[in-house]
Amino acid sequence: MMKIKEGFVLRKVDKKYIVIPVGVEVIEFTGMMTLNESGKTLFEALQKESTAEALTIKLVETYDVTYDEALSDVLDFIKTLKQYDLLV
Amino acid sequence: MKIYQVDQIRFSIKWSLGSPYIDKSNKYEINDLDDVSHHFKTHIVNEIILPKGKIYGSKNPYRIKNDQTTSIYSIDKLNEVKLLMSYDDNYHHINLYLNKQKIKNIYETEYIFLGIMFLEMMMNYGYLPLHASAIEINNDAFLISAPSKTGKSTQTRYFKEVYPNACVINEDKPLLKIENKQVYVIGSMFSGAHVENENKKSIVKGIYFLNQANDNQILPLSKEDFFLNLMKNTLRPKEIRACEMFLHNVDVISKSLSGYRFEAINDKIASTHLLNHFRKEVLHDEN
Numbered sequence: 001m002m003k004i005k006e007g008f009v010l011r012k013v014d015k016k017y018i019v020i021p022v023g024v025e026v027i028e029f030t031g032m033m034t035l036n037e038s039g040k041t042l043f044e045a046l047q048k049e050s051t052a053e054a055l056t057i058k059l060v061e062t063y064d065v066t067y068d069e070a071l072s073d074v075l076d077f078i079k080t081l082k083q084y085d086l087l088v
Numbered sequence: 089m090k091i092y093q094v095d096q097i098r099f100s101i102k103w104s105l106g107s108p109y110i111d112k113s114n115k116y117e118i119n120d121l122d123d124v125s126h127h128f129k130t131h132i133v134n135e136i137i138l139p140k141g142k143i144y145g146s147k148n149p150y151r152i153k154n155d156q157t158t159s160i161y162s163i164d165k166l167n168e169v170k171l172l173m174s175y176d177d178n179y180h181h182i183n184l185y186l187n188k189q190k191i192k193n194i195y196e197t198e199y200i201f202l203g204i205m206f207l208e209m210m211m212n213y214g215y216l217p218l219h220a221s222a223i224e225i226n227n228d229a230f231l232i233s234a235p236s237k238t239g240k241s242t243q244t245r246y247f248k249e250v251y252p253n254a255c256v257i258n259e260d261k262p263l264l265k266i267e268n269k270q271v272y273v274i275g276s277m278f279s280g281a282h283v284e285n286e287n288k289k290s291i292v293k294g295i296y297f298l299n300q301a302n303d304n305q306i307l308p309l310s311k312e313d314f315f316l317n318l319m320k321n322t323l324r325p326k327e328i329r330a331c332e333m334f335l336h337n338v339d340v341i342s343k344s345l346s347g348y349r350f351e352a353i354n355d356k357i358a359s360t361h362l363l364n365h366f367r368k369e370v371l372h373d374e375n
Contacts, residue, residue: 009331
């Protein structure tokens with residue numbers, strides 16, 4: 001199980017989805033992430049605890065993708081989040 | 089204690105005694121004590137005691153938050169506190185503690201850290217600090233933006249040498265403000281190592297993002313790339329309310345101004361190239 005740490009906000013600016021840290025709790029990550037539609041869906045899903053499988057199913061249900069394509073996207077996304085230490 | 093005004097914001101600073109930055113800030117000094125609601129104070133001490141509260145972070149700088157204040161502090165190899173900045177929620181009282189046993193250049197350190205807190209305070213009012221050099225020539229302002237060590241100061245110096253009538257409003261972190269659908273740039277006394285700034289407010293006409301290159305070239309940025317470049321080169325507020333305002337302002341700036349990628353060689357000729365572009369493509373001046 002995993003979820004996004006406290007202190008990161010997702011905002012839509014024009015057509016872009018931006019994740020930025022706010023608050024004193026988040027001091028290690030000073031950058032930002034830009035997300036596409038599917039990234040935004042995954043980020044929102046990870047506001048609550050979830051698994052790679054549940055996220056994959058979410059993508060399959062939301063977008064016109066196969067299970068394998070969705071799983072690959074989910075694993076890439078999780079890898080990026082881990083790299084920036086955004087997950088608990 | 090000195091009272092200052094930057095644009096519409098008034099604040100006081102109690103600098104450390106003998107700081108050369110007091111004289112360098114006098115163009116912003118006022119005598120009117122009304123509406124001064126932000127107070128910066130430096131304390132030069134032999135030892136810094138940390139406030140109580142929860143500590144955040146695993147490396148310098150650390151943060152402590154309690155009911156009254158947020159504090160940011162830095163420690164040395166012996167785990168002793170070198171400096172501590174402490175502020176309340178609306179930046180009414182900002183205290184900077186510098187350990188004189190640990191810090192060699194007290195005045196410079198004070199200037200840098202008061203500058204950091206000043207920008208944090210201004211962000212709460214919707215000002216947006218951009219890592220840039222703001223230059224005004226014949227009442228038209230543009231910005232050369234880039235991260236540190238990209239050559240921003242060098243290009244600014246070249247520009248001043250080639251065009252001595254140009255005015256550097258702020259060489260390091262000018263403040264941007266949106267008013268009446270215009271983007272303004274505002275100078276402040278906190279302007280990087282060379283302390284080059286003017287107490288001026290000018291309408292911004294264009295923003296150039298500097299890259300070192302072997303040839304001079306200026307290319308227009310798409311609105312999306314312009315937005316991303318602005319995001320990369322601005323300081324971001326820590327508070328959620330200021331964050332919402334910040335994102336809105338970056339979006340408005342990227343839509344209302346033109347942004348360019350400025351490929352520049354390390355030579356004065358880049359200044360001529362830049363000004364020609366600014367006049368022709370931004371100001372549409374054909375003369």
